[in-house]
Amino acid sequence: MKITKRISAFLLSMVLIITIIPMSANAINNTFEISSAEDLKRLSELDTDFSDTKVILLNDITVNDGDFSIDKNNNPLYNGSSELPESFSPVKTFNGVFDGQGYTISGLFLNSSLFENCKDAVIKNLNVVNSLVADKTSESTAVICSVAENTTFENCYLNSYAIGSGKYTGGLVGEALNCIVSACRNEGSIIGANAGGLFGYIKNSTIKFCYNKASIWGYKSAGGLAINLNYCNVSDCYNSGDVNANEKDGAAGGFACYVTALSKETYGSTIKYCYTAGDVIGYDAGKFCSNYSGDIFAMVRVYYEGKEVNDLSDADSDAGYKIIDQYEDYKNYWEWSHSGISAQDDCIERLHLIKVDSLKHDWCPEYIGFGDYVGDAAGLNRGYPQLTMFHEHVWGDYKCDSAGTETAKCLCYNCDGINTRSHEHVFGEYIVNEDKQTETGVCECGEKYTRPHTHAFGDYMYNNDADCVTDGTMTAVCTGRNCGVTDTVNDPNHKATGHNFSDWKSNGDAKLFANGTETRFCHCGASQTRIAERSAFIIVFFDNIYKLIKDMFK
Numbered sequence: 001m002k003i004t005k006r007i008s009a010f011l012l013s014m015v016l017i018i019t020i021i022p023m024s025a026n027a028i029n030n031t032f033e034i035s036s037a038e039d040l041k042r043l044s045e046l047d048t049d050f051s052d053t054k055v056i057l058l059n060d061i062t063v064n065d066g067d068f069s070i071d072k073n074n075n076p077l078y079n080g081s082s083e084l085p086e087s088f089s090p091v092k093t094f095n096g097v098f099d100g101q102g103y104t105i106s107g108l109f110l111n112s113s114l115f116e117n118c119k120d121a122v123i124k125n126l127n128v129v130n131s132l133v134a135d136k137t138s139e140s141t142a143v144i145c146s147v148a149e150n151t152t153f154e155n156c157y158l159n160s161y162a163i164g165s166g167k168y169t170g171g172l173v174g175e176a177l178n179c180i181v182s183a184c185r186n187e188g189s190i191i192g193a194n195a196g197g198l199f200g201y202i203k204n205s206t207i208k209f210c211y212n213k214a215s216i217w218g219y220k221s222a223g224g225l226a227i228n229l230n231y232c233n234v235s236d237c238y239n240s241g242d243v244n245a246n247e248k249d250g251a252a253g254g255f256a257c258y259v260t261a262l263s264k265e266t267y268g269s270t271i272k273y274c275y276t277a278g279d280v281i282g283y284d285a286g287k288f289c290s291n292y293s294g295d296i297f298a299m300v301r302v303y304y305e306g307k308e309v310n311d312l313s314d315a316d317s318d319a320g321y322k323i324i325d326q327y328e329d330y331k332n333y334w335e336w337s338h339s340g341i342s343a344q345d346d347c348i349e350r351l352h353l354i355k356v357d358s359l360k361h362d363w364c365p366e367y368i369g370f371g372d373y374v375g376d377a378a379g380l381n382r383g384y385p386q387l388t389m390f391h392e393h394v395w396g397d398y399k400c401d402s403a404g405t406e407t408a409k410c411l412c413y414n415c416d417g418i419n420t421r422s423h424e425h426v427f428g429e430y431i432v433n434e435d436k437q438t439e440t441g442v443c444e445c446g447e448k449y450t451r452p453h454t455h456a457f458g459d460y461m462y463n464n465d466a467d468c469v470t471d472g473t474m475t476a477v478c479t480g481r482n483c484g485v486t487d488t489v490n491d492p493n494h495k496a497t498g499h500n501f502s503d504w505k506s507n508g509d510a511k512l513f514a515n516g517t518e519t520r521f522c523h524c525g526a527s528q529t530r531i532a533e534r535s536a537f538i539i540v541f542f543d544n545i546y547k548l549i550k551d552m553f554k
């Protein structure tokens with residue numbers, strides 16, 4: 001195992017904690033634990049094959065503790081000044097698993113994405129906030145990954161700036177191919193020649209439960225979720241940020257700038273249960289998209305609203321769309337549905353508002369789905385349904401205290417949930433006291449309770465003591481803990497057996513004219529003696545003569 005050796009050598013020279021887990025086929029063999037900015041830096045310096053390595057964050061990591069912002073010309077600022085901290089070096093190529101475990105990296109300043117290339121990788125449960133990527137050289141850039149292939153992104157939350165000057169600038173990935181993206185959310189401004197909330201260019205990928213809420217500024221082209229959305233299946237996603245393409249000829253699309261689909265024969269690209277609600281401003285602006293190409297894509301229950309500001313009237317025709325079910329004016333549709341025309345259930349199903357589909361993390365019962373339509377007054381997300389993390393606490397063991405309350409903590413990562421409920425003492429098993437007449441139970445909280453003890457005798461066992469004249473007995477022990485008191489009673493199944501006598505035996509005391517006695521014995525020692533009838537010698541003599549004569553005349 002080359003990699004193990006290399007990493008072990010690395011372990012000797014560095015303080016990075018590495019756990020070697022026993023090897024199994026196609027398994028993660030190495031775990032990198034990152035608990036400081038230094039550890040993260042060492043990871044970026046480690047140019048290795050990560051294919052059997054899992055990198056995990058053990059806590060939140062703050063690289064710089066100042067605040068990043070941008071000036072009115074979209075130049076980066078740190079604590080309000082153009083003097084920026086030292087740039088963090090990116091991980092060149094990553095092909096392992098990076099699990100942030102729900103922890104947050106903040107204060108990163110990068111001249112490139114955190115990961116330049118992701119191939120066959122998994123990036124999940126990672127939050128990156130108050131960070132800034134200012135990339136003046138790469139063709140594609142983003143906060144997390146410049147170019148990704150065959151990579152899964154799950155549950156990543158971004159509230160950072162990405163400023164790019166190349167072909168594609170996105171929040172999550174600059175350029176993505178064959179990726180699976182779920183529950184990734186962007187709330188940080190994305191600025192570039194071409195800019196998209198989560199993706200620059202994305203192709204042959206699945207995207208679900210994702211949103212962009214931030215303003216997108218693409219000088220040439222801008223899209224709420226992506227600049228180019230090519231041959232992708234997208235569901236349960238929304239954009240509620242404003243999308244601006246402010247150069248001459250700039251193209252802006254509320255959901256995506258350009259949508260490309262498969263051939264007429266297959267609805268390979270389907271966009272369903274999505275909406276876009278931001279204002280769209282551009283020379284060639286469309287509430288949903290600026291331009292589509294390819295033949296057909298399917299839109300199922302897609303809603304779009306927001307202002308569309310064109311410098312030129314939109315000349316696009318709808319000829320290439322296969323619109324199955326599409327609504328403009330989401331809000332009114334929702335209200336119309338709720339005014340009693342449709343049944344509530346039907347409405348919920350049609351608008352896909354609540355928990356219709358869910359996504360659970362592998363490590364906690366958190367799932368994501370659209371929340372309720374909250375209305376304008378709430379001032380949240382322009383009143384539109386938001387993707388919300390629904391968290392179901394998993395309470396651990398309740399610990400009680402004598403104050404009459406008990407509490408349990410949620411077992412989930414990063415959850416501070418505590419549940420308190422009134423405590424009812426549970427005295428558990430009572431222990432019989434020395435007097436054998438009372439028993440005492442102790443609650444986990446220390447409270448004791450003593451009550452009278454009633455013996456509870458268990459199974460009676462025969463004592464094997466029945467004999468010829470005495471009935472057998474049986475005994476049971478009290479099942480109360482520490483009691484030991486026994487109870488002995490007659491055993492109805494083992495009565496006295498009665499004597500079992502041998503044959504009568506003469507005692508040899510007969511006389512000429514007087515009968516003798518005979519005796520019989522039982523194994524228990526008991527005996528019986530009686531007169532042996534016709535045992536006097538004279539009678540025995542005549543009895544024998546009589547028998548002899550009788551035999552002669554037979």
Ligand SMILES: [Zn+2]
Binds near residue numbers: 391393412416
């Ligand atoms: Zn919880």
Ligand SMILES: [Zn+2]
Binds near residue numbers: 366412413415
């Ligand atoms: Zn959880």
Ligand SMILES: [Zn+2]
Binds near residue numbers: 425426444
């Ligand atoms: Zn108690």
Ligand SMILES: [Zn+2]
Binds near residue numbers: 432453480484
């Ligand atoms: Zn007892």
Ligand SMILES: [Zn+2]
Binds near residue numbers: 499500
């Ligand atoms: Zn006997």
